[in-house]
Amino acid sequence: xxxxxxxxxxxxxxxxxxxxxxxxxxxxxxxxxxxxxxxxxxxxxxxxxxxxxxxxxxxxxxxxxxxxxxxxxxxxxxxxxxxxxxxxxxxxxxxxxxxxxxxxxxxxxxxxxxxxxxxxxxxxxxxxxxxxxxxxxxxxxxxxxxxxxxxxxxxxxxxxxxxxxxxxxxxxxxxxxxxxxxxxxxxxxxxxxxxxxxxxxxxxxxxxxxxxxxxxxxxxxxxxxxxxxxxxxxxxxxxxxxxxxxxxxxxxxxxxxxxxxxxxxxxxxxxxxxxxxxxxxxxxxxxxxxxxxxxxxxxxxxxxxxxxxxxxxxxxxxxxxxxxxxxxxxxxxxxxxxxxxxxxxxxxxxxxxxxxxxxxxxxxxxxxxxxxxxxxxxxxxxxxxxxxxxxxxxxxxxxxx
Amino acid sequence: xxxxxxxxxxxxxxxxxxxxxxxxxxxxxxxxxxxxxxxxxxxxxxxxxxxxxxxxxxxxxxxxxxxxxxxxxxxxxxxxxxxxxxxxxxxxxxx
Numbered sequence: 001x002x003x004x005x006x007x008x009x010x011x012x013x014x015x016x017x018x019x020x021x022x023x024x025x026x027x028x029x030x031x032x033x034x035x036x037x038x039x040x041x042x043x044x045x046x047x048x049x050x051x052x053x054x055x056x057x058x059x060x061x062x063x064x065x066x067x068x069x070x071x072x073x074x075x076x077x078x079x080x081x082x083x084x085x086x087x088x089x090x091x092x093x094x095x096x097x098x099x100x101x102x103x104x105x106x107x108x109x110x111x112x113x114x115x116x117x118x119x120x121x122x123x124x125x126x127x128x129x130x131x132x133x134x135x136x137x138x139x140x141x142x143x144x145x146x147x148x149x150x151x152x153x154x155x156x157x158x159x160x161x162x163x164x165x166x167x168x169x170x171x172x173x174x175x176x177x178x179x180x181x182x183x184x185x186x187x188x189x190x191x192x193x194x195x196x197x198x199x200x201x202x203x204x205x206x207x208x209x210x211x212x213x214x215x216x217x218x219x220x221x222x223x224x225x226x227x228x229x230x231x232x233x234x235x236x237x238x239x240x241x242x243x244x245x246x247x248x249x250x251x252x253x254x255x256x257x258x259x260x261x262x263x264x265x266x267x268x269x270x271x272x273x274x275x276x277x278x279x280x281x282x283x284x285x286x287x288x289x290x291x292x293x294x295x296x297x298x299x300x301x302x303x304x305x306x307x308x309x310x311x312x313x314x315x316x317x318x319x320x321x322x323x324x325x326x327x328x329x330x331x332x333x334x335x336x337x338x339x340x341x342x343x344x345x346x347x348x349x350x351x352x353x354x355x356x357x358x359x360x361x362x363x364x365x366x367x368x369x370x371x372x373x374x375x376x377x378x379x380x381x382x383x384x385x386x387x388x389x390x391x392x393x394x395x396x397x398x399x400x401x
Numbered sequence: 402x403x404x405x406x407x408x409x410x411x412x413x414x415x416x417x418x419x420x421x422x423x424x425x426x427x428x429x430x431x432x433x434x435x436x437x438x439x440x441x442x443x444x445x446x447x448x449x450x451x452x453x454x455x456x457x458x459x460x461x462x463x464x465x466x467x468x469x470x471x472x473x474x475x476x477x478x479x480x481x482x483x484x485x486x487x488x489x490x491x492x493x494x495x496x
Contacts, residue, residue: 157454311406370472
């Protein structure tokens with residue numbers, strides 16, 4: 001078995017070529033004889049899958065295994081099953097996102113032969129699913145790199161989708177015995193981590209930069225491995241922005257609970273030193289202000305990103321937060337339950353929270369430069385922190401007047 | 402991406418035209434069409450669209466392009482201020 005101890009049967013094919021390590025390849029496939037009727041009780045379940053191996057779990061997206069000079073390679077489905085879609089929804093909500101992986105190694109789609117293209121991707125299951133979904137009716141090999149379950153672009157930035165890992169994975173899978181050509185198709189966004197020149201020098205494989213999006217792959221292949229300008233450019237459409245919102249909110253998690261606890265405690269301070277009733281009653285108002293700030297910073301800013309008239313995200317958040325605070329203030333103007341000072345304090349909280357969270361969203365966009373993010377952080381974090389401090393002081397003070 | 406523009410005059414991208422051999426690799430890998438070719442040399446077409454991903458510099462055979470690549474992520478930058486650039490990470494839930 002391979003020295004990296006794969007957790008899934010799919011990688012057993014990534015062991016070194018059988019010719020080099022006799023006896024180390026997969027066990028022969030076991031085909032059980034036809035079953036006799038059970039003598040008693042309900043009928044027995046189906047026999048185990050012929051591809052199952054002791055100590056491995058068969059991945060549900062594997063259809064078959066095809067023999068190659070470098071061992072058996074799993075042939076995968078290009079259609080997503082219900083469980084794949086459920087997994088996608090899960091990680092989009094931020095559940096189990098850091099461990100959503102497939103085993104790295106070589107896979108196949110369609111009926112690839114030794115002249116079929118090799119497409120390289122990351123072992124984040126969402127990336128893997130995007131790729132195979134866009135390969136219906138295509139015959140190709142898929143080389144999946146170990147990016148620790150991280151998507152291509154982020155992994156390229158961190159170096160795990162990088163030259164070294166690519167060269168290592170080509171050797172480990174015995175790719176040069178599976179294909180007769182020496183060409184790899186990489187997603188363009190992998191270029192941050194992979195140097196085409198260094199790959200060529202290290203193992204003789206030529207890197208061809210494929211399109212940014214897997215959905216353009218068919219067009220790229222039919223056009224003779226060439227991209228038009230739109231396939232080379234990243235986009236950030238409304239749908240692409242909104243799909244990120246749930247994770248942005250889930251990531252707040254424990255910070256949010258801590259902030260709300262602090263706010264409840266501060267809300268209880270008043271003329272009676274500390275009152276639990278006030279902590280509850282005023283705490284709800286303050287919580288509403290924070291939630292309004294989150295809605296503005298994590299939902300309105302991504303949704304209205306191109307239309308908010310400011311370049312820096314802190315200002316975009318300030319605008320969205322001010323709009324929400326204004327609506328809430330006007331909404332309860334006719335029957336005011338809070339003093340003007342308290343309302344001013346809550347408005348400041350909403351705006352500061354929105355501004356900070358909008359700035360945080362830069363990390364999820366595909367167009368903000370780190371130099372720019374650092375510049376706006378240096379300018380706006382002191383202002384945001386100052387606004388929160390003043391708002392909290394005003395909030396406590398407003399309990400006395 | 403024409404409607405989404407970030408801060409102007411901040412990026413660290415530089416191009417040394419003398420070192421450029423005109424291979425065009427940078428124009429292929431740039432996700433924002435920052436670079437273009439003219440009379441067998443690369444030139445910077447749209448400097449302010451650069452997001453400093455570093456793909457061009459990483460694939461330039463003659464080091465004609467330089468950029469300080471980084472992660473444009475607020476939590477990463479806050480960490481790099483506190484614990485230093487070497488130890489900073491985006492955190493477990495990040496990309």
